[in-house]
Amino acid sequence: MTRVLLVDDDIELAGMLADYLTQEGFSVTTVHDGETGVAEALSGQYLIAVLDVMMPRLNGIEVLRRIRAKSTVPVLMLTARGDDTDRIVGLELGADDYVPKPCTPRELTARIRAILRRMQAPEPSSTTSDPLVAGPLSIRPEQRRAEWDGQPLELTSTEFNLLEVLARHAGRPVSKAILSEQGLGRPLTRFDRSIDVHLSSIRQKLGVMSDGRSYIQTVYRQGYQFLLEH
Amino acid sequence: MGRLFWKFFFFIWLAQLTTILGIGAVFWVRDHSLRGQLAAIDTSPPASMLVESAALTLEYGGPAALSALLEKNERYLILAVDEQGQDLLQRPVNPEVLTQAKQALATPNNHPMVRLATSATEGNRYLLFSARTGGNPAAGSPPPPANRPPPPGDARFLPTVPLATALFASLLFAVLLAWYIAKPIRSLRSAFDGVARGNLAIRIAPAMGRRRDELADLGRDFDHMVGQLQALMEGQRRLLHDVSHEMRSPLARLQVAIGLARQQPHKQEESMRRIERESERMDILVGELLTLSRLEAGVGSGVSENIPAQQLVADVAEDARFEAEANGRKVVLDRGAEVIFAGQVELLHRALENVLRNAIRHTPPGSTVQIQSRLDERNNTLTLLILDEGPGVAEGELETIFEPFYRGEKPVGTGHGLGLAIAQRIIHAHGGKIRARNRSGGGLCVEISLPAHPA
Numbered sequence: 001m002t003r004v005l006l007v008d009d010d011i012e013l014a015g016m017l018a019d020y021l022t023q024e025g026f027s028v029t030t031v032h033d034g035e036t037g038v039a040e041a042l043s044g045q046y047l048i049a050v051l052d053v054m055m056p057r058l059n060g061i062e063v064l065r066r067i068r069a070k071s072t073v074p075v076l077m078l079t080a081r082g083d084d085t086d087r088i089v090g091l092e093l094g095a096d097d098y099v100p101k102p103c104t105p106r107e108l109t110a111r112i113r114a115i116l117r118r119m120q121a122p123e124p125s126s127t128t129s130d131p132l133v134a135g136p137l138s139i140r141p142e143q144r145r146a147e148w149d150g151q152p153l154e155l156t157s158t159e160f161n162l163l164e165v166l167a168r169h170a171g172r173p174v175s176k177a178i179l180s181e182q183g184l185g186r187p188l189t190r191f192d193r194s195i196d197v198h199l200s201s202i203r204q205k206l207g208v209m210s211d212g213r214s215y216i217q218t219v220y221r222q223g224y225q226f227l228l229e230h
Numbered sequence: 231m232g233r234l235f236w237k238f239f240f241f242i243w244l245a246q247l248t249t250i251l252g253i254g255a256v257f258w259v260r261d262h263s264l265r266g267q268l269a270a271i272d273t274s275p276p277a278s279m280l281v282e283s284a285a286l287t288l289e290y291g292g293p294a295a296l297s298a299l300l301e302k303n304e305r306y307l308i309l310a311v312d313e314q315g316q317d318l319l320q321r322p323v324n325p326e327v328l329t330q331a332k333q334a335l336a337t338p339n340n341h342p343m344v345r346l347a348t349s350a351t352e353g354n355r356y357l358l359f360s361a362r363t364g365g366n367p368a369a370g371s372p373p374p375p376a377n378r379p380p381p382p383g384d385a386r387f388l389p390t391v392p393l394a395t396a397l398f399a400s401l402l403f404a405v406l407l408a409w410y411i412a413k414p415i416r417s418l419r420s421a422f423d424g425v426a427r428g429n430l431a432i433r434i435a436p437a438m439g440r441r442r443d444e445l446a447d448l449g450r451d452f453d454h455m456v457g458q459l460q461a462l463m464e465g466q467r468r469l470l471h472d473v474s475h476e477m478r479s480p481l482a483r484l485q486v487a488i489g490l491a492r493q494q495p496h497k498q499e500e501s502m503r504r505i506e507r508e509s510e511r512m513d514i515l516v517g518e519l520l521t522l523s524r525l526e527a528g529v530g531s532g533v534s535e536n537i538p539a540q541q542l543v544a545d546v547a548e549d550a551r552f553e554a555e556a557n558g559r560k561v562v563l564d565r566g567a568e569v570i571f572a573g574q575v576e577l578l579h580r581a582l583e584n585v586l587r588n589a590i591r592h593t594p595p596g597s598t599v600q601i602q603s604r605l606d607e608r609n610n611t612l613t614l615l616i617l618d619e620g621p622g623v624a625e626g627e628l629e630t631i632f633e634p635f636y637r638g639e640k641p642v643g644t645g646h647g648l649g650l651a652i653a654q655r656i657i658h659a660h661g662g663k664i665r666a667r668n669r670s671g672g673g674l675c676v677e678i679s680l681p682a683h684p685a
Contacts (some may be wrong), residue, residue, distance in 0.1 A: 010482070013479070080475065080478060101478060101482050102478055102484070104486075105493075
C-alpha cells in the first residue's frame with residue numbers, strides 16, 4: 001500500500017480527501033499543522049507528502065524548506081490558485097509539483113500517481129549495468145543515482161527525472177512538452193513555468209563548462225539542451 | 231523650470247527694475263538741477279575745502295603763496311581770477327564758468343566752493359573757485375597733470391558700478407524668490423503625477439524641509455490625504471484577497487465532496503449533505519460581505535427609529551441564550567437602563583448579536599457570559615459591557631479583532647471573522663464606539679457605547 005502524508009489545516013477537507021484517496025488505494029495519514037507535518041514527513045514512512053501552502057503559523061513553504069533540509073521525499077504542494085509566488089518559491093525549494101486549490105480530487109490523485117510512477121518506474125533499459133553518461137554527468141536510473149565528476153548529486157525526484165531526460169538526448173534540444181510528459185508525467189499546460197523553475201535549480205547543482213557556460217542551455221522556442229563539450 | 235517660475239521671476243524682477251529706475255531717476259533729476267546751476271564748478275567737498283584753504287592762503291600769504299599752493303595742487307584745478315578776468319597762474323579761463331562763479335557768489339546762501347578773497351599784501355581781490363576738469367572742456371582746464379582719474383562720487387561713475395550691482399542683486403533675488411515659491415509647487419505637481427500613476431507611497435514632507443507657510447501646509451495636507459487613500463486602498467486590497475481566499479476553502483470542500491459522490495455512489499446522501507452545507511456557508515459569507523460593504527458605503531437607506539435599549543438587549547440575549555444553553559454556557563443579563571437609542575433596530579440587533587455570539591463561542595463550557603449596562607446621564611450615553619470567561623486576546627490585537635477575517639490564533643467554530651467587523655461598522659454608523667479589553671480575571675470585555683436619551 002502506498003503511504004501518503006496529507007498536511008492541511010482544513011480538518012474537514014483533509015478528512016474528505018483522505019476518504020477519497022483511500023478509495024483510490026492509498027494509505028493516507030492526515031496531520032493538521034506544519035510542525036507535525038515536518039516530523040511525519042521526515043519519519044521516512046511515506047512515499048509522498050501532499051502539503052497545503054496556506055496554513056496558519058508554520059506555512060507550507062516553511063514546512064517544505066524544513067523537509068528539504070533533510071530529505072528528498074517527493075512533495076506535492078496545494079497552492080492557492082492565482083498565487084504565482086507561492087508556486088514558484090515552492091518549486092524552487094524543491095517541491096516536485098503543485099496543484100492549485102481548489103482542485104478536483106481526481107486531478108490530485110492523478111498528480112500523486114504521476115510523481116510516484118516516475119519515481120518508482122524501473123528503467124526498461126537493456127544496459128542496466130552501464131550508467132548513462134553525458135559529459136561529466138553519469139546517471140544510474142535503476143538506482144536513481146546521479147554523479148557529477150564522480151561526486152554524487154543531491155536531486156529531488158523531479159529534478160532527477162528531468163536531468164535524465166536531458167541526458168538521454170544530450171547534445172540535442174528537448175522540447176518542454178517532452179520534458180513535461182517524461183519528467184513530470186503530465187502534459188504541458190499553458191503558462192506553466194514549473195519546468196523552468198526545476199531546471200534553474202538543477203543548473204545550480206551542476207558545474208559549469210570550461211568557458212563558464214551552464215551545461216543546460218535554453219534553446220529559444222525549442223526547449224532545453226544538455227550541452228556536450230568537444 | 232516651469233512657467234510659474236518664469237512668471238514670478240519676471241514680475242519680481244520687473245518690480246525691482248522699476249524701483250531701481252525710479253530711485254535712480256529721482257537722484258539723477260536732483261543731481262542734474264544742481265549741476266545746471268553750477269555747470270562746471272566742482273561742488274565736491276574736497277574741492278570746496280581746497281578753495282577755502284586757497285582763500286586763507288591768499289588772505290594771509292598773498293598771491294605768491296597762493297601761486298605756490300596752486301602749482302603744487304595737481305588733483306583739483308583751483309582758479310584764482312582777478313578783477314580783470316586773469317588767472318593768477320595765467321591759465322585760460324572759460325568766461326561762462328567765470329560768469330557762473332560770479333552768479334554763485336551773488337546767491338544769498340553762498341556755496342563754499344566759490345570764494346572772493348582779498349590779498350593781505352596787495353589788496354587785490356581774487357575770485358577763487360574750483361573748475362571741473364576733464365568732463366567739461368569748456369572749463370578751460372589745462373591738460374594733465376590735473377586730468378587724473380576723478381574721485382569716487384564723480385558723475386561718470388554713477389551709472390556703471392552701482393547700477394550693475396543693483397541689476398545683479400535684483401536678478402539674484404528675483405531668481406531666489408521665484409525659485410522659493412515655484413519649487414514646492416513643482417514638487418507638489420510631481421507628487422500628484424505619482425499618485426495619478428498609482429504610487430501612493432509618495433510623500434512630499436521631505437521635499438518641504440523645515441518650511442513653514444501655506445505651501446508647506448498644503449504639502450502636509452497632501453501627505454495626509456495620500457496616507458488615508460493608501461490605507462483605504464490597502465484595506466480594500468486585503469479584503470479582496472481575504473475574500474477570495476475565504477471562498478476557496480468551501481469551494482475546495484465542494485469539489486472534493488462532488489468527487490466523493492462520484493467515487494462512492496453508495497455514500498451519495500452524505501456527500502450531498504456536505505455539498506449543501508458548503509453552499510450554505512458560501513451563501514452566509516457572501517451575505518456578510520454584502521452587509522459589510524453596504525455598511526462601509528454608509529447606511530443611509532434605512533429609517534431611524536426610537537429603540538428601547540432594555541428591550542433590545544433582552545431580545546438579543548434571549549435569542550443567544552437558547553443556543554448557549556444547548557452548549558452548556560449561560561448568559562446573564564442585568565436590569566438594564568430605560569433609555570432610547572435612535573437608529574435602525576435590525577442593524578443594532580445584529581451588532582449586539584454578533585458580539586454576544588462571539589463571546590459565547592469563546593467562553594468555556596460551564597462558564598457565563600454577562601451583559602452589563604452602564605448609563606452615563608451626563609453625556610447621554612449607554613455603555614453595554616459583554617464579558618466572557620474565555621482566553622481573551624493578545625494585547626496587540628485588541629483592535630485587530632474588529633478587522634474583517636480576523637480569527638485569532640486558534641479559530642473556534644466556522645465563523646469567517648466578519649461578525650465583529652460588521653458590529654464595529656454598525657456601532658460607528660450609529661455614532662457609537664466599540665472597543666475590547668482583557669478582563670483582569672481572564673476573559674474578554676467588549677464595550678459598546680451608544681448615544682442614548684431618556685425614555
